[in-house]
Amino acid sequence: MDNLIEQNEEIEVPFLEVKGIKKSFAAVKALDDVSLCFQKGKVHGLIGANGAGKSTLIKILAGVQPQDGGEIFINGKETKIPNPHTSTELGLSFIHQELSLVEDFNIIENITLGMPKKTTLGMINWRKMHRDVEKVLKRLKLNIPLNTQLKELSVANKWLVSIARALYQDAKLIAMDEPTASLSESEVELLFNVIKDLTENQGISIVYVSHRLDEIMEICDEITVMKDGKKVFYSSIGEITKDQIIDVIAGFNLSSEKAEVKKVENTDVLLQVENIYANQKVKDVSFELYKGEILGLTGLVGVGRTELARMIFGADRIKSGRMLYKGKPFSPKHPKHAIDKGIVLVPEDRRTEGIISNKSVNFNINLPNLSHTRSIKWLSFVNSKKSAEISKDIIKRLLVKTSSEHTNILNLSGGNQQKIVIGKWLKRSPELIIMDEPTRGVDVGARAEIYNIIKEMAVKGTSFLIISSDVEELPGLCSRVIVLNEGRITGELTDSMITKDSILKLSYAHAK
Structure with missing residues (x-):
């Protein structure tokens, strides 16, 4: 199959057309010469893995972000979209x-x-x-x-x-982002009937952004696949199969590679999760995490990864199922219960959940370690000398680049902030560290340093649950990866089978 199918020219002028759209954030090309047409009265599926450029394109069309280059046409006329108000006026x-x-x-x-x-x-x-x-x-x-x-x-x-x-x-054009994510089967049918009426009888154009390929095949008239900021594929829906779409997204032939499942040869189980359910996000999830293991948990955004982590950490309650920690029943009712057992969390959003942004590096490192900073344990007074020693030790161990432990944490780079979010737990000698998107917003150099920290700690017996949507980082970091889709496990990969292509394939698969 060709890597790229050119979009056929239509006699009818499309309602919306973009030509050669470019957008960069620093050295990263979010959109690289993207050209698309959205026809009147058609449902156009816009799909691709996380970071493909879909959201950036939508933000440009919505007037939220300006493009760096390229042209936008409405009904054949070139137009500018400097702000959301203009976007609305254009329909x-x-x-x-x-x-x-x-x-x-x-x-x-x-x-x-x-x-x-x-x-x-x-x-x-x-x-x-x-x-x-x-x-x-x-x-x-x-x-x-x-x-x-x-x-x-x-x-x-x-x-x-x-x-x-x-x-x-x-x-005249409505873009819908994951419209069925929280809908039941009957509600999906109702929404689809509305979409069909809008397009077929009222001439409205629909841009349908979704990871659910079965729905794409059912509701869309045509699809565009984006990857790494580029349009890599276009087809009318009648000329493509679901497997071929997965091939394009993953960048390999579905029939030529099979993802095998291997057991990790280790009998020292630290955490056991059995048939966990919670709301609509986590459904019948079971897995084991071994002592000193780096286990990856991945899948498309919104599939239940973070929700599962929050349950293990005691931030949310499970609906049914059970957990065992060191062979004993484990049901934390509060994060403190998990922390006391040696389980800590490095959250996805470090700015709002991982750091106190108006405080110093010293304050952030010692916040979970106040008992270690007291001269007399039963008194609540902090010994500033002890707290400074703890901070300096963490700064040295994790190679944090800061002029002093008294520097405001917001003055540090994203990578060094992340090191502090990790480092603040080390004085407690955790046995399990859950890391949600550990390298998001982190530069390449700091990313490598964080990987080294994880690997060195794992060698010494600390277990890691790495939640990541970055399929590039998991193969070189994890010994085993579990993939989720719509709250269920769709597969498990080990060692050499952990590849970007295999992860993407399982991300779009259905749980058996």
Whole structure:
């Protein structure tokens, strides 16, 4: 199969066309000469692995970020989109996975929020607005009183309200980001019926961004695959199979490689997770983590990786199933319970969950170690000399680049901040460190140093659960990788079988 299928020229002028769009962040090319067409009355699937460039393209079209180069055309006319207001005026609307609605507002208030209000003699004409909103809801066959508060609606109906808001703004193209992520099977069917009506009967263009390939095959008329900031594939849906799409995303032939599962030869189990369920994010997950092992946990964004980590750490409760730690039942009701057992967490968002941003390096390192900084254990006074010694030791061990332990942590680079988030736990000699996206926002040099820290600690017996959406880092770091999709384990890879291609294949597979 060719690596690239050129998009056929249509006689009809597309509603939206982008040509040669470029966008870089420092040395990273987020979009590299991307050209796409979105036809009137068609559903265009936009797919690709994490970091492919989909979100950057959407932000440019929404007027949130400017492109560095390239052209944008609406109905054949070149246009500029300097801000979100211009994007809306051009007929573009964007519905994100986390819906931008106000739960305590009613339907009409949400649909008209931020829009110019119909007025009579300077007073808002709610009656006229009711009639206009009712017309929009009728187009969606949504029969709910307009004074209903949003928090009383199902997730599917909230999505319909978001679509109604786009139609009220006279949208000609609606981009939907993972629209079915929180929907039941019957709600997905309802949404698909609405999408078909919008495209086939009302001429609305839909950009459908999703990782769920079965849905892409069912609802889309055409698809574009993006990878590493480039458009690498285009096809009408009738000329492509699901396996061929996976081949393009992963960059290898599905029939030529098989991901084998191997057992890790180790009998010293530290953590055992058995048939864990929690809400809709984690479903029947079971695995074992061995002493001194670096276990990777990956999959596409939103598949339940972080939720699973939070349950092990005691931040969230499990619905059913059980955990064993060192062979004994383990059910932490609070993070403190997990920490006392030797389990610590390096969170995904270090700025909001990992550091106290207006405090010093010394303060951040010693926050979980206050008992070690006291001259007399039963007194709550901190010995500044002891705290400085602990900080200097961590700074030296982890090669943190800072002028002093008294430097504000925000003055450190992202990589050095991350070292502090890791280092603050070391005085407690943890047995299991859970790391959620450990190298996100970290430069190449600091990334290598963090890998070395992990490997050196693992050799000394510390176990690691590495949660990462960066499929490039897992093969050289982990001895075993578990892949999740939609809350379930789709496969396990060990040693030489841990490759970027194999991980991507399992990321799009269905759990058996």
